[in-house]
Amino acid sequence: MKNIVLFASGSGSNVENIVQYFQENPQVNISAVLSNKTQAKVLDRCNRLKINGLYFNKNAFYETDCVLDILKSLKPDLIVLAGFLWKVPENLVANFPDKIVNIHPALLPKYGGKGMYGNNVHEAVRANNETETGITIHYINENYDEGAVIRQVKTAISAEDTSDDIANKVHALEYEYYPKVIAQLLGVE
Numbered sequence: 001m002k003n004i005v006l007f008a009s010g011s012g013s014n015v016e017n018i019v020q021y022f023q024e025n026p027q028v029n030i031s032a033v034l035s036n037k038t039q040a041k042v043l044d045r046c047n048r049l050k051i052n053g054l055y056f057n058k059n060a061f062y063e064t065d066c067v068l069d070i071l072k073s074l075k076p077d078l079i080v081l082a083g084f085l086w087k088v089p090e091n092l093v094a095n096f097p098d099k100i101v102n103i104h105p106a107l108l109p110k111y112g113g114k115g116m117y118g119n120n121v122h123e124a125v126r127a128n129n130e131t132e133t134g135i136t137i138h139y140i141n142e143n144y145d146e147g148a149v150i151r152q153v154k155t156a157i158s159a160e161d162t163s164d165d166i167a168n169k170v171h172a173l174e175y176e177y178y179p180k181v182i183a184q185l186l187g188v189e
Contacts, residue, residue: 001026001027002027002028002078002186002187002188003029003031003075003076003078004022004028004031004076004077004078004080004182004186005030005033005074005078005080006030006032006033006079007033007035007036007080007081007082007084008033008034008035008040008042008081008082008083008084009035009036009037009042009086010037010040010041010042010083010085011041011042011083012040012041012042012044012045012046012082012083013171013175014082014083014103014174014175014178015033015045015046015082015083016045016049017174017175018030018082018178018179019049021179021182021183022183025183025188027186027188028183028186028188030051031052031074031075031076032051032052032053032070033046033052033053033054034053034054034055034067034070035053035054035055036055036057036058036061036086037055038055040055043055054070056070058086061086062089065091068091068092071092071095071096072095076096076099077099077186078099078100078185078186079092079096079100079101080178080182081100081101081103082103084102085117087114087144088140090142093141098139101138101140101150101181101182102137102138102139102140102147103135103174104116104121104135104137104145105117105121105133105135105170105174106121106134106135106170107132107133107136107154108136108138108149109145109146111124111125112136112144112145113144113145116144116145118167119163119167122163122164122166122167122170123163125157125166126157126161126162126163129159131156131158132155133157133166133169133170134152134153134154134155134170134173135152135153135174136149136151136152137150137151137177137181138150150181150185151177151181155169155173
C-alpha cells in the first residue's frame with residue numbers, strides 16, 4: 001500500500017481529481033489533505049470525499065516540527081502539492097527528499113517564482129504573447145519552482161485566448177496528467 005499526503009490552499013479541484021483517480025486502486029491510500037487556510041474549499045471537499053482534512057497555521061509549518069511530525073506519523077510515500085501556495089520549509093524538504101512533488105501551471109523555468117500561481121501566471125503568459133503554455137510537474141527543493149522537472153506537457157494558445165481560456169486549457173492538462181505521473185512515481189500504474 002502506497003500512502004499519499006496532499007497539500008492544498010484553495011478549492012481543491014486537483015485534490016478531488018487525484019482522489020477520484022485512485023479511488024478504485026487498492027494499492028493507493030490518500031492518508032490526508034493538509035491545508036494552510038481554514039476557509040479553503042478543499043476542506044469541504046475532504047468532508048464530502050471522506051478524506052482526513054487537517055488545517056495548520058504558519059507557526060506550525062515554519063517555526064515548529066508540528067507538520068513534520070504529522071507527516072512522519074502518516075509515513076507518506078509521496079507528498080503531493082495540489083494548489084498549495086506556501087514555500088515548503090527546508091526541514092520538510094530534508095526529511096522527504098525526492099518525495100515532494102508540485103504542479104506548476106506553466107512551462108518552467110518560464111513564469112515561476114514567488115507570486116506566480118493561478119491567474120497571475122496565465123495573465124503573464126497572455127501579456128507576453130506566448131504561442132504555447134502548459135504544465136510542469138516537478139520535485140520540490142528549497143526554492144520556488146526550481147526543483148528537478150519530472151514531466152512537462154504543452155498546449156497551444158492563440159492571440160484570441162483570454163486568461164480564462166488559457167486557465168481552462170492548463171486545468172485540462174493538470175487533470176489528465178498529474179494523477180498519471182503520481183501513479184508512475186509510486187509504481188502503481
